[in-house]
Amino acid sequence: MGTIPRTSDVRQGGMPVASEMEAFFNPSSVAVAGASSSAMKLGNVTLANLMRFGYRGKVFTIHPRAGEIMGVPAYPSVREVGERVDVAVGVLPRESILDFVLDCAAAGVKNVIVCAAGYSDAGAEGAELQRRLEEAVRSRGMRMMGPNSVGTISTRSGFVTSLMSLDPIEPGPISIVAQTGLFAGGFALWISSTQLFGLSKVACLGNKADVDEVDILEYLEDDAHSGVIAIYSEGIRRGREFWELASRVSRGKPMVMLKGGSTELGMSMAASHTGSMAGEDAVYKGALAQAGVVVVDGIDALFDSAKALAYCPLPAGPNLGVVSITGAGTVLVADACHRRGLPLPPPAEKTVRRASEGLPEWAQLGNPMDIWTATLQGSVEDAYRVILGAFAEQEDMHTILVVYTLVPESEFDGAEMLAEMRESHPGKPVLACFLGASEVDRKRWFRSMEEKRIPVYDSIERAVGAAWALARYADWLKRSGG
C-alpha cells in the first residue's frame, strides 16, 4: 500500500491540525460561560467537574454581573479576562452563542466548544444558524467543537467540559471520539464506577460544524497516551480524508468503530471513496475494514473490542483454543466462533496427552475442551493449569479463551493462573468469560482479572466478539505489511 502522505494534517493556514486540537484537551486556561452564582446551571456542572478532576490550568468564568462563581473569578466578557484563554466553553442558550464566539475572536481565543443545541439537529432554520456560526469561526481562524457538543475529557490533564456531573476517571489507553455526549455522560460514569481499563481522551463532537473525526484523529495519532481509538459516528463528512488517515493511523494503533444510522456514513464513505452515491452499510464497512478499522455493531462491542485491543498482544492468527467448565459453554463457543469465522483447531496429540492428566480416562478431549469432568476427580485447579498450559503451548491455538461459571472456580485464583500462563506465552492473547455466578463472586473475579489486564466478559458472544476484533486487526496489520 506504501506510505500515505500526510496531506491533511496541515490546514490552509499552516498550523498543524494536531496542534490546533491540543487546547481542546490540554489547555493552560479555560473560560466557561453559562455558570451562575445563584443557581445550579449546566455551566456550574462544568466548573465542578474541572475541580473534581483536578484540572491544574487557570479557570475563568464569564458572567454579566457576578464577581466570582464557585470561587472562580467571573468576567462580564471573554474580552475582559485580560489573560490568555486557550479554550472557551459556551454553555449558553443558542441565542447567545454567536456573540460569545465573536467575543472569543476579539479576545484572541482560538478554540471554542459550543454546547448549545438547536442547529443542524433542528431543521432548516437551525442548519442556517449553524452555517453562519461555522462561517464566523472559520473566517476568524478559530476551531470550534460543536455546536451541540459536550466537549472533551482528558484524564491526565484533568480537563473536562462535560455537562454531566462526573467522577474522575483513571488514565488508561483508550481514547474515544463520538458524536454523542453519552461517552462523556452515562458511559463516563459507568467507567469511573465499574471499569478498570481507564481512558485517555474523550471528544464528543456533536454537530461537527467545524471540528470532526478527521481533526481529532490527527491529534490522537501522535498522542502517546492513546493506544486504542474507539469511534462512534453517525456520518463521516470528509470520507476520503477519513479513510486515508484511518489507513495510516491503523498501522500504529488499532481503531474500533460503531456507526450509528444505517445509511449516511455509507453514502458519504462511498461518495468520497468510490465516487458512488449508492453505497450502504456493506460499502462503508468494506471501506473501513480496508483501512484497518474494526467495525462493530453495538456500544457493548465497541468497549469489549477496545478493551481486548488495549490489554492483549495481537494473535499470530485467527484460531482459538477454548477451555470451558461447562459443556454448554463448549457448544455455544463453537456456535459463536462459527458465526465469526474463527477456527477451532483440534488439539494436537501432545496437547491431548498433557491435557488428559487431570481428567477421567473417558473424558472427550476436543477444542473447545470441557473440563467439567475434572470436578469429578482430583483438583479442578490442577486440571485448569495443565489443560490451559497444553493449549497455550500448541502453536496454532493463537488466542486462548477460558469460560468460567464460577462454582468450583471460586476455590482458586483464576486471574493469577491466567497471568502466569500469559507470562510463559507473552505473544498469546488470553481472554476470559464468566457465565452467571453470584454478584459477589462475579465482582471479585472480574476485578482480579481486570487488575491483571485480562479482558473478561459476561457472555460467550461478547468474549468471542472481542477475540474476533483482535484477530481482525492482527490480520489487517499483517496483510498491510504493518
Added chain:
Amino acid sequence: MGTIPRTSDVRQGGMPVASEMEAFFNPSSVAVAGASSSAMKLGNVTLANLMRFGYRGKVFTIHPRAGEIMGVPAYPSVREVGERVDVAVGVLPRESILDFVLDCAAAGVKNVIVCAAGYSDAGAEGAELQRRLEEAVRSRGMRMMGPNSVGTISTRSGFVTSLMSLDPIEPGPISIVAQTGLFAGGFALWISSTQLFGLSKVACLGNKADVDEVDILEYLEDDAHSGVIAIYSEGIRRGREFWELASRVSRGKPMVMLKGGSTELGMSMAASHTGSMAGEDAVYKGALAQAGVVVVDGIDALFDSAKALAYCPLPAGPNLGVVSITGAGTVLVADACHRRGLPLPPPAEKTVRRASEGLPEWAQLGNPMDIWTATLQGSVEDAYRVILGAFAEQEDMHTILVVYTLVPESEFDGAEMLAEMRESHPGKPVLACFLGASEVDRKRWFRSMEEKRIPVYDSIERAVGAAWALARYADWLKRSGG
C-alpha cells in the same frame, strides 16, 4: 391449525407423563446417594441445598457405613430405607450407578436423577453404558433424569438437587428446561443474587437417556406456576412430538428457546417434521417459529425475552414508540429496530402537539423521539411524562421503549412514572433501557424498575431484542387464532 390431540401425554404404561414428572419437582421424600459424613462431597452439597431452600419433604441419605450425614439419617441402600422414596438422586461415580438404579427399582422408587457423567458424553463405550442404563430403567417402569444431569430446582417446594452450592431463589413465573447444569449452577446464583424475576421450575436434563424436553414440557404445560418456559437444548430427539407439543403449549404460555450446536436439532427437527435429513439452522428455526416458539441466539437473549414475556402484556402489533434522552439512543434504536423488522411509526399530529409542550420550539419530533432538548428548558421529568403519555396514547405505537442514561433522570422516580403510564394503558408493554450510569444509580434504577415488573436492559440491542420477542409471540398467537 386446529386443536392438536394430546397423543403424547400418556405413555404406553397408561400413567400420564405429567404425573410421572411430578416427583422430580415436588417429591414427598428424597434419597440422596453420594454424601459423606467425613468429607465434603458433591452429595453433601445437594443435602445442604435442600436445607437452605427449606425443602419440607423427608430426606434420606444413602451411605454404606454412616448412621447419619449432616443430621440426615443414612441407610446402606435405598432398599433399606423402609419408607416410600419418591425420588432418588445418585451423586455417585459412573461405576456405582447401575447398582444404585437396580436398588431403587427393587425399593419401588419410580424416579431417579443420575448425576454421573461419562456416558453418551464420553464416546462409544460411554454410549453403550448409557444404553444399558436406559434399558434397566425403562424395563422397570422407572423414569430417569440424566445421566450427566444436575437435576431440578423447584422454588415453591424448595426441592433442589444441584451439585453447586446455591442460595434460595424467589418463586417467579419463569421455568427453565436445559440440557446443561449451568441453569442450576452459575445462572441460578446470578438470579438469586441480582435478578428479581424469580423462577418456578428448573430441569437440567443432561444426556436425556430417558426424560427429555417433551416429558418436561408435558409437565410444565399444566403447571399453573410456570407462566413462561425457557429452553436450552442441544438436540431434540423426538422432533415431531416436540413440535406438536410446543404448538399446543405455545397457545397457553410463551416458550423461548436457545439451540446450542448448529446442526443436530436442525437435523432432528427436519427429519421428524418434514422427513428431510438435510435440515440446518434455518429449517429448525422455521419449524420452531411455526410452533410459536421464540428462537433466540444467546443466553442473555433467552433471559431477556423470558423476562419481557413474564412481565408484559402482549402488544397489539409490532410497532415501537421510543423516547430517548440521548440522540445516539434514537439512532441506535432505529438501527436495531430495522434489523429486527420492528416498525417505528411517525408520531401522529396529536402526539406531536402534546409532546412539543415540554420541548423547545425547534426540537425535532420524531419516533424515536429525542428529549435531550428538554434538559435545556423546563423540567425533564415533565417532558418525560408528557411525551410518554402522548406516545402511549397513540394507538399504533404498540410497545413503548424508553432509553435512559441516568443523568438528569437521577432526579425523579422513572419506574413510578412508567408504572403509572402502564396503569393508564394496561394493554401496552413498556420496556426500559439504561445506557451507562454509575454503579449505584444503575442498581437503584434497575431494582425499582424490576420491582414494578418493568423489564429493563443495559443495551439497546438487548432491549429491542426483548421487544421483538414480545411482538413475535403476539403475532404468532394472533395468526394461530389463539
